[in-house]
Amino acid sequence: MIRSWQRLTEQQIRKAELEGKLKGLAGEGKPLPERPGDAFIDPGDAVGHRIMAEAGALPEEIKLKAALDTARRVWSAETDPAEKKKKMARIADLELKYSIAREARMKFLGRPGG
Numbered sequence: 001m002i003r004s005w006q007r008l009t010e011q012q013i014r015k016a017e018l019e020g021k022l023k024g025l026a027g028e029g030k031p032l033p034e035r036p037g038d039a040f041i042d043p044g045d046a047v048g049h050r051i052m053a054e055a056g057a058l059p060e061e062i063k064l065k066a067a068l069d070t071a072r073r074v075w076s077a078e079t080d081p082a083e084k085k086k087k088m089a090r091i092a093d094l095e096l097k098y099s100i101a102r103e104a105r106m107k108f109l110g111r112p113g114g
Contacts, residue, residue, distance in 0.1 A: 006044075061101040068094040 016022050027033075041049075052058055071094055075087040 064098040068098055
């Protein structure tokens with residue numbers, strides 16, 4: 001399944017190239033931005049996520065990760081203990097959903113672990 005996905009991806013890239021859709025893109029001819037967090041992400045996944053993000057179609061896993069990051073910032077700024085507890089429950093809920101989405105993606109891609 002992974003080989004067919006890679007083949008399809010390559011075909012789509014070549015098609016876009018031939019149609020001139022990869023010319024004049026933002027950042028063309030410039031070095032890629034430094035993203036140290038991407039060091040722990042599979043390069044194929046990183047490219048796929050970036051392409052989907054630029055097209056406005058983020059996978060659920062990425063949306064949940066962003067929501068989780070925001071929830072953690074909100075929690076850390078909260079001073080009321082009761083509100084902090086509610087916000088922690090939200091973080092726990094998002095962490096569970098994020099883990100499920102990540103595991104589902106790994107299973108779909110046929111990769112062990114998560």
